[in-house]
Amino acid sequence: MPNLLLLGAGGHACVVADAALRQGAWSAVSASGADAAVSGELLPGVPQQVRAAALTAHGMQPVHVAIGDNAARRRESLALPKGQLVSVVHPQASVSPHAQVAPGCFIAAQAVVAPRASLALGAIVNHGAVVDHDCQIAAFAHIAPGATLAGGVSVGAGVLVGAGARLLPGVSVCAGATVGAGAVVTENIAEPGTYAGVPARRL
Numbered sequence: 361m362p363n364l365l366l367l368g369a370g371g372h373a374c375v376v377a378d379a380a381l382r383q384g385a386w387s388a389v390s391a392s393g394a395d396a397a398v399s400g401e402l403l404p405g406v407p408q409q410v411r412a413a414a415l416t417a418h419g420m421q422p423v424h425v426a427i428g429d430n431a432a433r434r435r436e437s438l439a440l441p442k443g444q445l446v447s448v449v450h451p452q453a454s455v456s457p458h459a460q461v462a463p464g465c466f467i468a469a470q471a472v473v474a475p476r477a478s479l480a481l482g483a484i485v486n487h488g489a490v491v492d493h494d495c496q497i498a499a500f501a502h503i504a505p506g507a508t509l510a511g512g513v514s515v516g517a518g519v520l521v522g523a524g525a526r527l528l529p530g531v532s533v534c535a536g537a538t539v540g541a542g543a544v545v546t547e548n549i550a551e552p553g554t555y556a557g558v559p560a561r562r563l
């Protein structure tokens with residue numbers, strides 16, 4: 361089994377490290393934040409290393425960019441050599457074998473990814489979020505904890521769908537939009553901006 365290096369050392373990286381340890385697919389898991397002075401362990405059994413040294417020592421072994429911020433995750437992911445980026449899936453997530461999951465995705469505990477759903481490069485489906493059948497999640501989008509996407513929803517690149525938001529069947533959210541926590545999205549969001557409330561309106 362290869363070693364897994366996580367790029368990131370914040371709260372999201374802790375969650376990913378925990379999932380990666382439980383996934384049991386790696387012989388070792390280490391982490392590296394952007395801070396060169398970093399030391400110690402991210403979690404017990406997950407040593408932190410200085411970024412440049414960690415990447416050099418790691419060679420072409422698998423890397424996961426464990427940064428919650430969509431723009432930063434995109435930047436770090438696209439800087440890696442093709443083929444090095446891997447997904448981390450918590451063993452208690454339910455991911456249909458008929459769903460598509462691109463490299464670099466993170467799927468947290470109790471998340472559901474239903475048949476014919478697709479997650480593009482670097483997407484996150486966080487704790488307890490539901491991505492129902494035929495949803496399309498574009499690259500580096502983040503479906504936050506407890507959000508529910510009904511069937512056929514489409515979420516654009518880099519979109520944050522906030523915690524506990526609800527997206528009704530078939531709606532689409534364009535790239536550059538943010539959906540606030542607890543929002544109910546009842547119709548397509550076609551212009552970038554921040555949308556919140558029930559029903560969701562542009563702030």
Ligand SMILES: CC(C)(COP(=O)(O)OP(=O)(O)OC[C@H]1O[C@@H](n2cnc3c(N)ncnc32)[C@H](O)[C@@H]1OP(=O)(O)O)[C@@H](O)C(=O)NCCC(=O)NCCS
Nearest residue numbers: 504505521522523538539540541542543554555556557563
């Ligand atoms: C919607 C959101 C993006 C707005 O953030 P912001 O642009 O910094 O906006 P502000 O906090 O300045 O709030 C602006 C106004 O919107 C209201 N507001 C903020 N978030 C709201 C929400 N989720 N639902 C309803 N109203 C909201 C604020 O009360 C404020 O109202 P006011 O002008 O009457 O005082 C943010 O509050 C949010 O919900 N983010 C999602 C966070 C999340 O789920 N992260 C997941 C991490 S894993």
